[in-house]
Amino acid sequence: MDRPNDVTFYLEPKLLRAARAGNHNFINLVSDVLRTAGLEPHYEKNTDAARNNSRALPGYAIFHMNDPLHARALTMRRSYYYPFWQIEASARRWEWDVATQTFDPDKVDREAADKFFAFWQRRLFKGMPARAWRDKYIFVPLQGLIREHRSFQSCSPIEMLMRTAERFPDHRILVTLHPNETYTSADRMALAHVIGKFPRVEIVSKPMEKCLIGCDFVVTQNSSVALAGLFFCKPAVLFGQIDFHHIAGSVMRDGIDKAFEAVATKPDYAGYMWWFLQVMSINAGRPDSREQITQALRRHDWPV
Numbered sequence: 001m002d003r004p005n006d007v008t009f010y011l012e013p014k015l016l017r018a019a020r021a022g023n024h025n026f027i028n029l030v031s032d033v034l035r036t037a038g039l040e041p042h043y044e045k046n047t048d049a050a051r052n053n054s055r056a057l058p059g060y061a062i063f064h065m066n067d068p069l070h071a072r073a074l075t076m077r078r079s080y081y082y083p084f085w086q087i088e089a090s091a092r093r094w095e096w097d098v099a100t101q102t103f104d105p106d107k108v109d110r111e112a113a114d115k116f117f118a119f120w121q122r123r124l125f126k127g128m129p130a131r132a133w134r135d136k137y138i139f140v141p142l143q144g145l146i147r148e149h150r151s152f153q154s155c156s157p158i159e160m161l162m163r164t165a166e167r168f169p170d171h172r173i174l175v176t177l178h179p180n181e182t183y184t185s186a187d188r189m190a191l192a193h194v195i196g197k198f199p200r201v202e203i204v205s206k207p208m209e210k211c212l213i214g215c216d217f218v219v220t221q222n223s224s225v226a227l228a229g230l231f232f233c234k235p236a237v238l239f240g241q242i243d244f245h246h247i248a249g250s251v252m253r254d255g256i257d258k259a260f261e262a263v264a265t266k267p268d269y270a271g272y273m274w275w276f277l278q279v280m281s282i283n284a285g286r287p288d289s290r291e292q293i294t295q296a297l298r299r300h301d302w303p304v
Contacts, residue, residue, distance in 0.1 A: 003040070003058065003059060004058040004059055005038060005039050005040055005059060006039070006040050006042055006057070006058075006059030006060070007034050007039050007040065007041050007042070007059060007060040007061070007062065008041075008042045008043070008044050008054060008057070008059065008060070008061050008062070009027060009030075009041060009042070009043045009044070009061075009062045009064070009076075010044055010045070010046040010047075010050055010051055010054070010061065010062070010063045010064060010066070011027075011043060011044070011045070011046050011064050012045075012046050012064060013045065015027075015064060016043055016044070016045055016046070019043040020043050025083065025284050025285075026076075026083065026085050026282075026284040027043075029284055029289050029290055029293055030062070030076070030087075030293050032290060033290050033293045033294050033297065033304055034304065036304075037303060037304040038303075039060070039303070039304070046063065046064055046066065051063060051066060051069055052069065054069065054070070054073065055069060055070050059072070060072045060073070060074075060302065061073040061074075062074050062075070062076050062087070063075045063076070063091075064076055064077070065077050065091060066091055067090065067091035067092070068089055068090070068091070074087055074088065074089055074297075074300055074302075075087070075088055075089070075090065075091045076088075077091070077093075079276075079277060079281040079282075080224050080227055080277075081120070081124065081277070082284075083283055083284035083285040084277050084281040084282065084283055084284070085281060085282045085284060086098070086281055086282065086296075087282065087293065087296040087297060087300075089300055092152070092241075093222075093242055093243040094152060094222075094241035094242050094243055094245075096243045097280070097299070098243050098276065098280040098281070099241075099242070099243040099245065101280065102246070103246040103247065103271075103272055103275055103276075105267075105268040105271050105272075108268065108271035108274065108275060109274070110271070112274060112278075113268075113270045113271045113273075113274035113275075114270050116270070116273070116274040116277075116278055117231070117269065117270035117273055117274060118270075120231065120273065120277075121231050124228070124231060125209055125228075125231060125232070128209050128212075128213055128232070129213075129231050129232045129233070131213065132212070132213050132214070132232045132233065132234070133213070133214055134214065134215070134216045135214035135215070135216075136170070136171055136172065136216060137171055137172035137173065137174050137214065137215055137216065138164060138168060138171050138172070138173045138174070138215060138216060138217060138218075138219055139174050139176075139211045139212060139215035139217075139218050139219070139225075139229075139234075140160075140161055140164065140173055140174065140175045140176075140218075140219045140220065141175075141176050141178070141208065141211075141218070141220055141223045141225040141226075142157055142161075142175060142176065142177055142178060142181075142220075142223075143157065143178050143181060143220070143221060143222075143223055144178060144181035144182070145157075146158050146183070146187050146190065146191070147186065147187060147190050150240075152222070152240050152241040153221050153239060153240040153241075153252075154239045154240065154251040154252045154256075155239060155251075157221055157239075158190050158191070158194065160219065160220075160221065160239045161173070161175065161194055161201065161219075162194055162197070162198070163256065164219050164237075165194070165197075165198035165200065165201055166198075167260060169200075171200065171216065172200050172202065173198070173200055173201045173202065174202055174204050174206070174211055174215070175191075175201060175202065175203045175204065176203070176204060176205070176206065176208070176211060177203065178223075191203065208225055208228060209228075212225070212228065212229050212232045212234060213232060215229075215234055216234075216235075216263070217229075217234055217235040217236060217237065217263040218234055218235070218236045218237070219236075219237045219239070220236065220237075220238060220239070220240075221238070221239050221240035222238055222239075222240040222241060222242035226238060226244070226248065227244045230244075230247070230269050230272065230273055231269075231273065233269050235248070235249065235262060235263040235264075235265070235267070236248040236249065237249040237250075237251070237259050237260055237262065237263060238250050238251065238252075238259070239251045239252070240252065244276060246272065246276075247267035247268070247269070247272045248262065249261070249262030249263060282296060
């Protein structure tokens with residue numbers, strides 16, 4: 001597999017088996033587009049060594065979620081919910097094309113957006129968004145490395161939590177820990193310090209939906225929980241960079257004061273989710289998905 005028209009997908013074991021069996025709809029669609037253009041798709045295991053070796057091959061590469069390593073590589077990643085996908089030149093969501101675009105509510109197809117929003121509210125969360133209320137608490141879903149201030153963040157997650165507690169002395173703050181992250185004893189001590197200083201902060205083990213349904217708004221670095229909260233019509237304040245920042249309060253974009261002022265606004269939730277998922281993502285369930293894929297590849301100068 002060293003010919004210049006080869007395109008190699010680098011996939012994790014489960015995804016690799018599905019691709020080789022022809023059972024993954026999105027990969028099938030991308031492969032069809034490639035074959036139509038005279039390119040030949042191949043499927044390989046996604047490892048550090050394999051991705052590094054792809055530099056020496058004359059063909060093209062598509063990595064699943066990993067950062068492209070050379071000019072002939074792209075990354076593919078689910079746009080949070082199936083069947084929505086992105087094909088990009090970076091694995092960092094805040095560098096994706098959608099992140100750089102401007103959402104214009106005046107250009108929303110209102111009928112289409114309202115139908116889309118209602119459908120996905122039911123599909124993802126059944127009837128819960130229709131029963132949402134505000135119970136004077138803030139939901140803070142923590143991610144990993146909570147004591148570190150990373151380059152895409154305005155401050156560390158612990159500092160984010162403290163700033164939120166200082167700003168809202170009359171609100172309870174419900175904090176959840178990410179089930180797939182490891183929290184060290186130092187992390188736990190840092191959280192205990194915050195709780196000792198702000199007794200209204202509470203760590204809970206509740207499902208995301210049950211926290212979203214009654215919260216006033218969501219505060220996070222860039223957790224996808226904030227995106228899910230938009231289906232519940234809950235505002236979000238983001239302390240980090242991410243692709244779905246447009247109608248949220250963004251500390252890195254606007255500063256902390258303006259970011260928190262945004263929770264008092266009522267953005268176009270339905271219009272935004274329609275734009276973000278249906279317009280700006282590749283919907284692998286739509287009849288025009290091959291054209292969407294073709295356009296995405298052409299944006300990155302692939303010969304399709």
